[in-house]
Amino acid sequence: xxxxxxxxxxxAKNYGAAYxxxxxxxxxxxxxxxxxxxxxxxxxxxxxxFGVRSLANNSWGFASSFVTSKxxxxxxxxxxxxxxxxxxSLKNKDVILSPVEAIKERYETPILIDPFAISLEExxxxxxxxxxxxxxxxxxxxxxxxxNFILKDQIFASTEGAWIEQKITISGAGIEATAIGEGDxxxxxxxxxxxxxxxxxxxxxxxxxxxxDNAQRVAEEAVALLKAKECPSKTTTLILDGxxxxxxxxxxxxxxxxxxxxxxxxxxxxGTSFLTPDKLNHLKIGSDMxxxxxxxxxxxxxxxxxxxDEGVPAQKVxxxxxxxxxxxxxxxxxxxxxxxxPNGAMRADGWNRIPLIRMTNINLLPGEPSFEELIxxxxxxxxxxxxxxxxxxxxxxxxxxxxxxxxEIKNGKIKRMLKNPNYTGIxxxxxxxxxxxxxxxxxxxxGTPNCGKGEPMQVIQTGHGASPARxxxxxxxxGR
Amino acid sequence: xxxxxxxxxxxxxxLELSTADQTEVLLINQKSALTRFANNQIHQNVxxxxxxxxxxxxKDKKTGTASTxxxxxxSVEGALKKALEIADNASPDPDFKSLPKNKxxxxxxxxxxxxxxxxxxxxxKNVAVIISRANRDKLTAAGAFSTGALTIGxxxxxxxxxxxxxxxxxVNTIFMSQNSSGYADYYAKDVKEIDFHKLVxxxxxxxxxxxxxxxxxxxxxxxxLEPAAVADMLMYLAFCGFGALAYQEERSxxxxxxxxxxxxxxxxxxxxxxxxxxxxxxxxxxxxxxxKVILIEDGVAKNIVYDSYTAHKEDKKSTGHALPAPxxxxxxxxxxxxxxxxxxxxxMVSSTKKGILVxxxxxxNIEDPLKTxxxxxxxxxxxxxxxxxxxxxxKNLRFTQNILEALSNVEMVxxxxxxxxxxxxxxxxxxxxxxxxxxxxxxxF
Numbered sequence: 001x002x003x004x005x006x007x008x009x010x011x012a013k014n015y016g017a018a019y020x021x022x023x024x025x026x027x028x029x030x031x032x033x034x035x036x037x038x039x040x041x042x043x044x045x046x047x048x049x050f051g052v053r054s055l056a057n058n059s060w061g062f063a064s065s066f067v068t069s070k071x072x073x074x075x076x077x078x079x080x081x082x083x084x085x086x087x088x089s090l091k092n093k094d095v096i097l098s099p100v101e102a103i104k105e106r107y108e109t110p111i112l113i114d115p116f117a118i119s120l121e122e123x124x125x126x127x128x129x130x131x132x133x134x135x136x137x138x139x140x141x142x143x144x145x146x147x148n149f150i151l152k153d154q155i156f157a158s159t160e161g162a163w164i165e166q167k168i169t170i171s172g173a174g175i176e177a178t179a180i181g182e183g184d185x186x187x188x189x190x191x192x193x194x195x196x197x198x199x200x201x202x203x204x205x206x207x208x209x210x211x212x213d214n215a216q217r218v219a220e221e222a223v224a225l226l227k228a229k230e231c232p233s234k235t236t237t238l239i240l241d242g243x244x245x246x247x248x249x250x251x252x253x254x255x256x257x258x259x260x261x262x263x264x265x266x267x268x269x270x271g272t273s274f275l276t277p278d279k280l281n282h283l284k285i286g287s288d289m290x291x292x293x294x295x296x297x298x299x300x301x302x303x304x305x306x307x308x309d310e311g312v313p314a315q316k317v318x319x320x321x322x323x324x325x326x327x328x329x330x331x332x333x334x335x336x337x338x339x340x341x342p343n344g345a346m347r348a349d350g351w352n353r354i355p356l357i358r359m360t361n362i363n364l365l366p367g368e369p370s371f372e373e374l375i376x377x378x379x380x381x382x383x384x385x386x387x388x389x390x391x392x393x394x395x396x397x398x399x400x401x402x403x404x405x406x407x408e409i410k411n412g413k414i415k416r417m418l419k420n421p422n423y424t425g426i427x428x429x430x431x432x433x434x435x436x437x438x439x440x441x442x443x444x445x446x447g448t449p450n451c452g453k454g455e456p457m458q459v460i461q462t463g464h465g466a467s468p469a470r471x472x473x474x475x476x477x478x479g480r
Numbered sequence: 481x482x483x484x485x486x487x488x489x490x491x492x493x494x495l496e497l498s499t500a501d502q503t504e505v506l507l508i509n510q511k512s513a514l515t516r517f518a519n520n521q522i523h524q525n526v527x528x529x530x531x532x533x534x535x536x537x538x539k540d541k542k543t544g545t546a547s548t549x550x551x552x553x554x555s556v557e558g559a560l561k562k563a564l565e566i567a568d569n570a571s572p573d574p575d576f577k578s579l580p581k582n583k584x585x586x587x588x589x590x591x592x593x594x595x596x597x598x599x600x601x602x603x604x605k606n607v608a609v610i611i612s613r614a615n616r617d618k619l620t621a622a623g624a625f626s627t628g629a630l631t632i633g634x635x636x637x638x639x640x641x642x643x644x645x646x647x648x649x650x651v652n653t654i655f656m657s658q659n660s661s662g663y664a665d666y667y668a669k670d671v672k673e674i675d676f677h678k679l680v681x682x683x684x685x686x687x688x689x690x691x692x693x694x695x696x697x698x699x700x701x702x703x704x705l706e707p708a709a710v711a712d713m714l715m716y717l718a719f720c721g722f723g724a725l726a727y728q729e730e731r732s733x734x735x736x737x738x739x740x741x742x743x744x745x746x747x748x749x750x751x752x753x754x755x756x757x758x759x760x761x762x763x764x765x766x767x768x769x770x771x772k773v774i775l776i777e778d779g780v781a782k783n784i785v786y787d788s789y790t791a792h793k794e795d796k797k798s799t800g801h802a803l804p805a806p807x808x809x810x811x812x813x814x815x816x817x818x819x820x821x822x823x824x825x826x827x828m829v830s831s832t833k834k835g836i837l838v839x840x841x842x843x844x845n846i847e848d849p850l851k852t853x854x855x856x857x858x859x860x861x862x863x864x865x866x867x868x869x870x871x872x873x874x875k876n877l878r879f880t881q882n883i884l885e886a887l888s889n890v891e892m893v894x895x896x897x898x899x900x901x902x903x904x905x906x907x908x909x910x911x912x913x914x915x916x917x918x919x920x921x922x923x924x925f
Binding site: 059 | 512513514515516517518519520521522523524525526527528529530531542543544545546547548549550555559562563565566569570571573599600601603604607608611620622623624626652653654656729730731806807808842843844845846847848849850853855856857859876878880881918920921922923924925
């Protein structure tokens with residue numbers, strides 16, 4: 001394989017590439033889901049191919065193929081240079097890459113149990129067991145449990161001499177109960193919505209999730225929501241659980257700190273960012289207690305890896321320090337353009353896509369109080385759990401989120417259940433209203449397995465460390 | 481690209497090797513390229529050759545599916561073996577009756593040599609037209625221009641053997657000033673159909689007309705939604721309940737509503753993948769010929785779309801709306817149409833005393849699928865209409881709106897329709913004038 005890849009890199013150089021890299025990747029995935037007592041889906045899939053990214057005439061070109069022969073790699077290397085030259089016909093500035101060390105390394109997700117070595121029978125027995133408990137409540141009309149596993153085996157090599165082999169393993173699982181009745185439909189899920197909780201980990205991670213132990217509560221809450229009071233429309237104190245806060249961080253902090261968005265190169269799909277360069281080290285984006293990092297080194301974080309897809313080592317960088325916006329996530333190109341150092345955030349979702357600036361694990365660092373103390377310290381407000389819907393404008397300012405469930409908080413105690421809760425706000429106002437963040441004992445790195453970006457669309461896995469937090473003066477019950 | 485013969489041979493050999501009761505093979509081969517531009521230059525420029533072989537087997541009503549993009553004999557045999565192993569471990573599904581049998585297809589012309597043979601330099605030349613116009617107007621252009629060809633083959637052990645090759649050319653662009661933007665897009669089988677000058681006129685005009693937008697208070701307004709905004713609403717509506725799986729599970733807004741009036745009488749929605757007015761396919765991902773299905777007629781809920789599994793459950797016939805197996809979404813409409821009316825957009829604006837014209841929505845999401853409650857933002861050309869004229873640009877607004885309610889408040893429907901991309905295919909819609917559309921928030925730009 002080394003010979004083939006080196007041949008591809010040499011070909012790119014011969015066709016005029018001043019720089020080229022090749023990623024050759026083998027993916028193996030398994031999706032298993034059980035629904036209403038039957039297997040809904042079992043899909044085993046493999047995917048193999050390579051992509052050549054070339055910088056010729058100071059512009060980018062990329063060509064990829066599923067045929068991994070010497071002839072094809074030669075063809076794609078040449079095509080990537082032709083494409084780069086076509087790009088150069090319409091450029092107003094040269095691409096300059098920030099220098100990096102040419103690393104020769106191997107990284108593997110530390111795992112105890114290979115999820116692909118576990119039998120389907122064993123996986124299905126766990127899923128059936130949890131799903132059956134959901135089904136025991138008669139108003140639960142749809143009961144689901146699922147597991148997903150990904151193995152990404154990659155070689156990254158560049159004309160600068162980098163050779164990095166990486167093997168990333170991802171495991172995840174979840175349950176979901178849908179109660180239908182009285183003209184209404186309510187969903188509860190565990191540990192999180194959108195398929196559950198995910199981590200860079202082996203099959204041992206599944207055992208830690210406690211799907212079966214939480215199934216009865218999930219089913220009962222789904223049914224109880226049918227008769228619960230509608231979330232009122234008002235401005236109030238809001239406490240978000242860690243999983244909803246994770247998506248809040250993702251959408252309102254993570255995306256706007258992507259330097260490609262800031263520099264306008266993602267405008268055609270996702271948009272730009274309110275975090276323009278003049279705001280760096282100046283904007284008070286959150287209250288003093290808001291500290292946010294981008295950290296690709298957290299054990300089991302879904303955005304954890306050894307090296308990004310430009311060969312830059314995984315690292316931890318500050319994004320928000322004591323409420324001040326202090327850092328972007330970047331690429332070699334955007335780092336050079338803005339006088340920064342590359343911080344290892346370039347990832348592609350496959351061999352057939354170019355790397356883009358993607359969130360790693362974007363984390364709100366924990367505070368002091370326990371969750372119980374947070375509630376006890378709140379006279380009047382609403383507590384919301386588990387994301388249901390999400391929407392945010394194309395500069396990442398105006399957002400609106402819906403959650404599966406809410407509760408009234410009165411005089412420091414959780415009271416009535418509320419259904420169909422949603423809340424809205426403007427990003428800096430929202431984060432500046434944060435006056436309490438729960439401590440380390442409730443801090444979890446939540447996995448977001450489905451972050452979309454780019455054209456053609458790429459879907460990548462990110463992580464978000466969060467514990468419950470409190471926000472003052474937030475509008476809830478929008479559109480009632 | 482693989483030839484039709486190569487694709488048929490792989491599918492036939494896979495079927496021959498299978499020991500299952502029934503077997504289905506889906507083989508997709510694609511060659512595509514995309515040029516992306518921003519800040520008035522090309523910054524990303526990519527091409528891809530890929531394939532996907534997916535094998536679905538059924539043994540004693542137990543289903544297994546495996547897929548690979550490695551098409552060697554060994555790999556195909558490995559995928560088949562894996563699918564059979566999965567079926568052995570799966571539970572029997574009493575609701576599974578059979579894979580579909582073969583049916584004759586309507587012939588469709590889906591291929592354009594112009595698009596299939598388009599080169600990187602050809603794409604660059606047309607992107608130059610876009611950028612040159614942006615430079616002329618001192619605007620910044622961004623967007624994407626893609627061309628590609630796709631062959632879809634589907635075969636099963638009951639005699640289905642269908643292969644179709646199609647081409648598609650898509651372009652979208654945003655023109656921006658310091659504080660405004662305008663959007664335009666176009667989708668075609670033949671890349672030569674795209675009028676780049678017309679496209680840039682539309683995007684530039686919107687960006688220039690919406691300079692220095694004013695802030696307005698959220699509230700209920702009369703809106704004129706241009707086709708891109710209507711298509712966005714329609715594709716989410718379809719996802720909320722035009723498919724038989726959602727209907728059968730009682731999570732569709734159509735559940736128990738068939739035969740009842742659910743929108744205004746001026747609303748008729750159908751799906752037709754075989755129409756020449758869309759970018760369709762003659763068959764679905766089970767090889768079943770696509771049928772035209774009336775979903776809402778004159779405001780009355782009429783039908784939903786089926787694949788073979790959901791059709792068998794109701795003793796009906798598939799309407800040709802299967803997605804690739806395994807499919808947790810169930811059957812879905814892939815080529816939606818909303819019936820046009822008799823008005824021009826100009827007449828819709830001139831008849832409006834006070835309202836808002838919306839070019840498109842951004843980041844729409846479903847808050848409540850049964851109530852068809854959506855939220856999202858306006859983007860790239862939002863205008864205030866006063867006394868029958870476009871007065872100025874307005875800062876973007878957030879809507880939180882029940883879509884069936886909006887479709888009950890349609891006052892005017894445009895004569896002209898446009899083709900837009902949707903979740904599982906395309907959507908051809910007119911512009912709509914809707915009263916009492918609920919804007920619940922505003923942003924800063």
